[in-house]
Amino acid sequence: MDAIVKNFPQTNRDSDRPSQQEAEEAVRVLLRWAGENPTREGLIETPARVVKSYRELFAGYDMAPEDVLGRTFEEVAGYDDMVLVKDIPFFSHCEHHVVPIIGKAHVAYMPDGRVLGLSKIARVVEIYGRRLQTQETMTAQIARAIDDTLNPRGVAVMIEAEHMCMAMRGVQKQGSTTLTTTFTGTFKTEPADQARFMTMVRSR
Numbered sequence: 001m002d003a004i005v006k007n008f009p010q011t012n013r014d015s016d017r018p019s020q021q022e023a024e025e026a027v028r029v030l031l032r033w034a035g036e037n038p039t040r041e042g043l044i045e046t047p048a049r050v051v052k053s054y055r056e057l058f059a060g061y062d063m064a065p066e067d068v069l070g071r072t073f074e075e076v077a078g079y080d081d082m083v084l085v086k087d088i089p090f091f092s093h094c095e096h097h098v099v100p101i102i103g104k105a106h107v108a109y110m111p112d113g114r115v116l117g118l119s120k121i122a123r124v125v126e127i128y129g130r131r132l133q134t135q136e137t138m139t140a141q142i143a144r145a146i147d148d149t150l151n152p153r154g155v156a157v158m159i160e161a162e163h164m165c166m167a168m169r170g171v172q173k174q175g176s177t178t179l180t181t182t183f184t185g186t187f188k189t190e191p192a193d194q195a196r197f198m199t200m201v202r203s204r
């Protein structure tokens with residue numbers, strides 16, 4: 001088993017993937033399941049468009065967080081306080097219904113000599129967002145990826161999101177927000193650091 005599959009068990013190798021033709025046929029079956037006629041003019045190209053958009057919406061299976069987190073900087077004039085990137089918007093899909101999750105991630109860490117390029121934090125959110133998810137898993141995965149690659153003194157991740165599977169179907173509650181947090185290191189052991197993270201996330 002290669003390292004990527006071991007560390008990121010959701011990651012599917014190309015050899016496990018069905019052919020484009022098989023994927024398009026599956027879309028035709030679902031269109032028929034929904035009550036449609038996939039041979040009508042407006043739907044002829046739809047299976048090809050859907051499978052193409054799946055590669056984009058689920059592009060996170062082809063990316064590994066350690067690739068984007070590998071590059072770090074040490075020259076920060078001794079800066080060793082919290083770095084927080086907040087309000088990172090993301091779209092994901094819930095693994096139960098394959099329906100969108102729409103939310104924002106707030107990600108902070110306490111550097112230990114090294115810092116990350118700021119865009120790399122947003123890229124990690126992208127990688128995990130573009131997979132089938134539960135919000136809890138995604139929150140923990142972002143924290144763990146930064147912890148493992150940067151070895152900071154602590155990581156704090158908060159995600160706030162609306163689950164369309166709760167809004168458009170099922171219980172049909174629009175506008176409810178789910179909040180999840182993962183704290184490691186100093187954010188876990190020092191209540192003051194955790195409180196400062198919360199205050200900074202909430203400040204406008």
Ligand SMILES: Nc1nc2c(ncn2[C@@H]2O[C@H](COP(=O)(O)OP(=O)(O)OP(=O)(O)O)[C@@H](O)[C@H]2O)c(=O)[nH]1
Nearest residue numbers: 094095096097133134135136163165166169170171
């Ligand atoms: N914990 C957690 N649950 C989620 C997430 N996304 C969706 N769910 C829930 O997953 C559950 C799946 O429940 P099931 O009873 O197996 O499926 P269901 O019959 O479609 O459930 P309903 O949504 O209640 O109609 C639902 O309660 C969803 O709200 C998530 O990110 N985290």
Ligand SMILES: [Zn+2]
Nearest residue numbers: 094096097165
């Ligand atoms: Zn769902």
